Amino acid sequence: MDGANGPSAELVSELKSAREIVADRSLPLEERLEAYEDMMDSEVGDTHMTRARNIEREVGLRQLYLKFEGSNPSGTQKDRIAFAQAMDALRRGFDAVTLATCGNYGVAIAMAAALAGLRCLIYIPGSYHTRRVQEMIDLGAEIIRVPGDYESAVKASSRRALAEEIYDANPGGANLAIQLKAYGEIAYEIYDELRDAPAIVAVPVSNGTTLAGIYRGFLSLHRRGKTSRIPRMVGGSSFRKNPIVRAFQTNAPHCSNLKPEEIHETAVNEPLINWHSIDGDHALDAIRKTGGWADDTSDKTMLTFAKMIREREGLSVLPASTAGFI
Numbered sequence: 001m002d003g004a005n006g007p008s009a010e011l012v013s014e015l016k017s018a019r020e021i022v023a024d025r026s027l028p029l030e031e032r033l034e035a036y037e038d039m040m041d042s043e044v045g046d047t048h049m050t051r052a053r054n055i056e057r058e059v060g061l062r063q064l065y066l067k068f069e070g071s072n073p074s075g076t077q078k079d080r081i082a083f084a085q086a087m088d089a090l091r092r093g094f095d096a097v098t099l100a101t102c103g104n105y106g107v108a109i110a111m112a113a114a115l116a117g118l119r120c121l122i123y124i125p126g127s128y129h130t131r132r133v134q135e136m137i138d139l140g141a142e143i144i145r146v147p148g149d150y151e152s153a154v155k156a157s158s159r160r161a162l163a164e165e166i167y168d169a170n171p172g173g174a175n176l177a178i179q180l181k182a183y184g185e186i187a188y189e190i191y192d193e194l195r196d197a198p199a200i201v202a203v204p205v206s207n208g209t210t211l212a213g214i215y216r217g218f219l220s221l222h223r224r225g226k227t228s229r230i231p232r233m234v235g236g237s238s239f240r241k242n243p244i245v246r247a248f249q250t251n252a253p254h255c256s257n258l259k260p261e262e263i264h265e266t267a268v269n270e271p272l273i274n275w276h277s278i279d280g281d282h283a284l285d286a287i288r289k290t291g292g293w294a295d296d297t298s299d300k301t302m303l304t305f306a307k308m309i310r311e312r313e314g315l316s317v318l319p320a321s322t323a324g325f326i
Helices: 008-014 016-023 029-043 053-059 078-091 104-116 133-138 150-164 176-194 209-223 243-249 280-289 299-313
Strands: 048-051 065-068 096-100 119-125 142-146 200-204 232-238 293-297
Touching: 008 016, 008 104, 016 029, 016 104, 029 078, 029 104, 048 176, 053 299, 065 176, 078 096, 078 104, 078 176, 096 104, 096 150, 104 119, 104 133, 119 133, 119 150, 133 142, 142 150, 176 209, 200 209, 209 232, 209 280, 232 243, 232 280, 243 280, 243 293, 280 293
Parallel strands: 096 119, 119 142, 200 232, 232 293
Antiparallel strands: 048 065
């Protein structure tokens, strides 16, 4: 779960000395990478996991844990892949990074790029109006608005990356392995807390990258004999607005595109909706291989569960982050 609000600009200011080392091209690359990795290790991940005892009693569950990604610098799990890719861009000698976003990922990449001394070009669909654009600008990102939807923005960003030798941080591209490995750290952190894999791990899904990465992490742990099982992976999303859920519900072999004109954005469902889930087949495969399931829910229900978590457990979370929990 995430809170989509974090001290990103303040963090960049606080880490000024380390940032100067990373940006100093006269220094050996190893020294610059070490400084960046120190920032990443100290600020990203190891997020709070709490047992939701009050909700357990209310809904009749024996054990329920909430993993709160809102304690990451930008307030979401996106920091994990943002920092991992910024470090990869530094290592490979790139000067700039680009991606398409509807909000949270853009803030995470803008912050990671600012700390790495990289130019950041963020493509945003013209029809989207996220409140986090100003945060991206404050972090030094260049905003490019393009006509069409999120998928069109991804294509425009990737085309520019290819044409101008810019690091492509979009989902579904050549850096998918880095993204999955970064999200796999969530599985390792859960194992560190529980000393085994839980029976079920529920995740909100949009492109599906987070769920697929967590599954890869648990798969690695199980193969190395660290856990007694691989958890059943569960994906949740907005009602009739996600190809992963639709494919599971209809028993389709792969994720198929939905009709873009039937996807309507709201302030609640925006982090979840997609007519094309870019890494959807990886998530669908994880759900099926573990005997899990996928389902969808309404804005009203997500708002209700977010309120319940706030009132019962004291965590303020984005309503969309409760989709897997429901």
